[in-house]
Amino acid sequence: MSHHQLDARRMLCPMPVIRTQNFVAKLPAGDTVDVLCTDPGALHDIPAWCRIHGHEIIGTQELDGELIISVRVGTPSG
Amino acid sequence: MLATQAMLEQGIHVEGINFYTGFCVEGHTHAIRKKDKAKPKRNNALWVAEQLGIKLHIIDVIDEYKDVVINPKHGYGSNMNPCLDCKCFMVRKAHEWIEEHNFDFIITGEVVGQRPMSQRRDTMPVIQRESGAEDRLLRPLCAKILPATLPEREGWVDREKLFDFNGRGRKPQIALAEKMGISDFAQPSGGCCFLTDAAYSGKLADLWSARGERRYELDDIMLLKVGRHLRPRPHFKIIVGREEGENRFLEGYRKQFTHLYTTSHPGPLVLLDGEANDDDLQLAAQLAARFSQGKMAETVRVELHEKGAAKRELDVTPLTNEEIPVEWYL
Numbered sequence: 001m002s003h004h005q006l007d008a009r010r011m012l013c014p015m016p017v018i019r020t021q022n023f024v025a026k027l028p029a030g031d032t033v034d035v036l037c038t039d040p041g042a043l044h045d046i047p048a049w050c051r052i053h054g055h056e057i058i059g060t061q062e063l064d065g066e067l068i069i070s071v072r073v074g075t076p077s078g
Numbered sequence: 079m080l081a082t083q084a085m086l087e088q089g090i091h092v093e094g095i096n097f098y099t100g101f102c103v104e105g106h107t108h109a110i111r112k113k114d115k116a117k118p119k120r121n122n123a124l125w126v127a128e129q130l131g132i133k134l135h136i137i138d139v140i141d142e143y144k145d146v147v148i149n150p151k152h153g154y155g156s157n158m159n160p161c162l163d164c165k166c167f168m169v170r171k172a173h174e175w176i177e178e179h180n181f182d183f184i185i186t187g188e189v190v191g192q193r194p195m196s197q198r199r200d201t202m203p204v205i206q207r208e209s210g211a212e213d214r215l216l217r218p219l220c221a222k223i224l225p226a227t228l229p230e231r232e233g234w235v236d237r238e239k240l241f242d243f244n245g246r247g248r249k250p251q252i253a254l255a256e257k258m259g260i261s262d263f264a265q266p267s268g269g270c271c272f273l274t275d276a277a278y279s280g281k282l283a284d285l286w287s288a289r290g291e292r293r294y295e296l297d298d299i300m301l302l303k304v305g306r307h308l309r310p311r312p313h314f315k316i317i318v319g320r321e322e323g324e325n326r327f328l329e330g331y332r333k334q335f336t337h338l339y340t341t342s343h344p345g346p347l348v349l350l351d352g353e354a355n356d357d358d359l360q361l362a363a364q365l366a367a368r369f370s371q372g373k374m375a376e377t378v379r380v381e382l383h384e385k386g387a388a389k390r391e392l393d394v395t396p397l398t399n400e401e402i403p404v405e406w407y408l
Binding site: 010012013014015017018021041044045048049051052053 | 096098102120121123124125127128132133134135136137138300330
């Protein structure tokens with residue numbers, strides 16, 4: 001299991017989701033990714049995308065106006 | 079949403095594709111503008127996919143889409159909206175996607191006669207042909223009044239359970255939604271693309287005219303969505319933040335643009351796009367002062383950050399409303 005960081009700061013939705021989607025596609029199940037964002041819309045969109053695709057949000061935090069959304073990669077299905 | 083639900087009810091596995099062109103209305107402007115903070119920031123495509131229980135793939139087509147906007151074979155609608163070319167492009171991309179991922183056919187929610195450019199009886203076959211999807215493109219909501227497509231002929235889909243909607247009215251769709259138990263839906267009548275907006279299209283046309291060529295980058299089209307745009311001279315324009323959220327968004331562009339803001343009074347961040355001489359910078363500073371809380375003051379101090387130069391301060395008299403010709407506003 002590896003931990004990764006993805007920089008999606010200064011991007012407006014849906015770009016943070018697209019970056020997350022494309023990044024997660026290359027990772028095995030169980031890996032974790034901290035997605036750094038500044039668009040508050042990502043707080044809604046990335047969890048929604050994770051629910052649809054079977055990934056898990058393991059935490060969100062805000063630091064100095066920047067958001068960190070932590071995702072655990074799920075098992076590919078269908 | 080209805081077309082997908084109709085397929086799901088026939089036991090067909092459906093996954094959604096959402097193309098991101100950069101011109102989408104939802105999301106950005108709500109994220110940027112503070113006054114819209116209370117509005118839900120949901121991405122409608124994701125929301126719909128979740129309601130339907132299907133996967134959604136969001137695909138960045140920003141670069142490829144430029145040719146659609148710049149050189150639309152079928153021309154524009156009433157603004158800069160190349161709707162027919164856009165639909166051909168998106169169905170072509172969807173067709174490429176299904177071939178790559180071993181899916182059998184494409185569905186859309188199109189209805190004959192619903193939209194004036196891309197959903198007419200004579201233009202809908204153009205989309206099938208020019209996208210390359212041909213008869214692998216099924217429109218479940220109006221399939222019964224169109225020739226049978228491959229999935230219908232092959233029996234993958236029961237044509238009898240499809241629909242015969244046509245025209246601009248939405249009553250049959252709303253009734254079907256009710257029957258399907260769908261009470262909340264997004265964008266029932268389009269309006270999700272900035273290129274259909276007259277003011278936005280005017281700003282895009284101005285951008286191309288000022289540059290002397292029809293081209294754009296993502297930052298250009300994002301900035302057209304934000305702030306008050308004024309072109310006082312053919313060789314430069316200014317973008318003035320209208321409120322805190324926009325100022326914060328524009329701050330992200332400070333390194334790329336000459337920018338200025340008032341220091342003696344609270345005021346907006348102003349970006350300057352183009353080449354400006356000292357007289358132009360003076361004028362830009364007077365405009366920045368006009369849009370600050372010092373607009374009635376005799377003198378306003380403005381801090382100017384020219385690209386590649388040290389910052390400097392200018393003391394200027396704000397322009398009055400009467401001194402700003404209406405033609406400057408884009």
